[in-house]
Amino acid sequence: MTSKRTKLQEDTHFRVLRLLQKNPEMSQRELAETVGVSVGGIHYVLNALIDKGLVKLGNFTAAEDKRRYAYVLTPKGIAQKSALTRAFLVRKMEEYKALKEEIEALQVELDANASQKLS
Amino acid sequence: MTSKRTKLQEDTHFRVLRLLQKNPEMSQRELAETVGVSVGGIHYVLNALIDKGLVKLGNFTAAEDKRRYAYVLTPKGIAQKSALTRAFLVRKMEEYKALKEEIEALQVELDANASQKLS
DNA sequence: TTGATACCGCTCGGGACTGAGCGATGTTGA
DNA sequence: TCAACATCGCTCAGTCCCGAGCGGTATCAA
Numbered sequence: 404m405t406s407k408r409t410k411l412q413e414d415t416h417f418r419v420l421r422l423l424q425k426n427p428e429m430s431q432r433e434l435a436e437t438v439g440v441s442v443g444g445i446h447y448v449l450n451a452l453i454d455k456g457l458v459k460l461g462n463f464t465a466a467e468d469k470r471r472y473a474y475v476l477t478p479k480g481i482a483q484k485s486a487l488t489r490a491f492l493v494r495k496m497e498e499y500k501a502l503k504e505e506i507e508a509l510q511v512e513l514d515a516n517a518s519q520k521l522s
Numbered sequence: 523m524t525s526k527r528t529k530l531q532e533d534t535h536f537r538v539l540r541l542l543q544k545n546p547e548m549s550q551r552e553l554a555e556t557v558g559v560s561v562g563g564i565h566y567v568l569n570a571l572i573d574k575g576l577v578k579l580g581n582f583t584a585a586e587d588k589r590r591y592a593y594v595l596t597p598k599g600i601a602q603k604s605a606l607t608r609a610f611l612v613r614k615m616e617e618y619k620a621l622k623e624e625i626e627a628l629q630v631e632l633d634a635n636a637s638q639k640l641s
Numbered sequence: 642t643t644g645a646t647a648c649c650g651c652t653c654g655g656g657a658c659t660g661a662g663c664g665a666t667g668t669t670g671a
Numbered sequence: 672t673c674a675a676c677a678t679c680g681c682t683c684a685g686t687c688c689c690g691a692g693c694g695g696t697a698t699c700a701a
Contacts, residue, residue: 432678472679526659563687589649590650591650
């Protein structure tokens with residue numbers, strides 16, 4: 404089994420890929436906010452994505468904010484994103500189930516504790 | 523708002539505290555397996571917990587495995603665990619909701635994509 | 642008794658990520 | 672026009688944690 408760390412990273416990569424496919428003009432700060440990692444972290448994964456050839460920096464045509472980039476998915480990036488989708492969904496559904504069980508166990512425990520204090 | 527990192531850490535601390543309260547004789551490997559972090563990671567959080575005075579190393583009375591420790595919650599540890607319970611539950615329920623929404627969005631997207639390919 | 646095997650706590654190099662903040666560019670109001 | 676402020680991509684020291692593996696201890700078959 405691949406490590407927990409690797410999976411978390413895969414999740415983040417997938418989310419960034421998904422977001423950028425919809426809107427390549429998102430800023431690093433917007434991406435960070437949406438996927439739930441730090442700005443530095445987004446920069447870090449963006450670098451990894453560019454390094455792997457999944458994303459490339461696009462230029463704005465004219466009269467644009469010189470500070471900004473567009474982060475455009477390459478064909479390879481699009482393929483990778485599609486390939487990751489199923490695995491991501493399966494994983495999330497497992498997490499969903501585990502989370503549900505943990506919440507229920509905790510609620511039972513809290514109830515038991517409360518009634519114990521009452522008696 | 524406290525950082526994502528801090529919260530994850532708080533979750534792990536809570537889970538370890540909870541587990542040890544039920545069974546102080548769990549080994550680091552068992553804890554790691556149950557909580558879902560690495561062995562080195564458990565050692566790391568155990569150190570943090572001991573450092574904060576929430577857990578102390580208990581000795582086995584007699585005729586015990588010399589390799590092992592018991593990780594016993596101090597009164598402070600018990601208090602801390604109780605204090606963390608509510609926040610943990612609330613957080614998990616939020617995560618549950620977010621996860622549900624993300625899964626649904628992804629499923630809709632997959633369906634749309636499938637029917638698009640058929641047409 | 643002695644090897645093989647399994648599990649113990651613990652260590653450590655290094656990768657992933659944070660959070661504060663830099664210099665540059667864009668925007669706004671006096 | 673120009674200071675004040677917002678936001679851009681990017682950097683970096685520091686933290687968290689992984690994963691492989693160490694030496695020691697227990698268990699058991701030969």
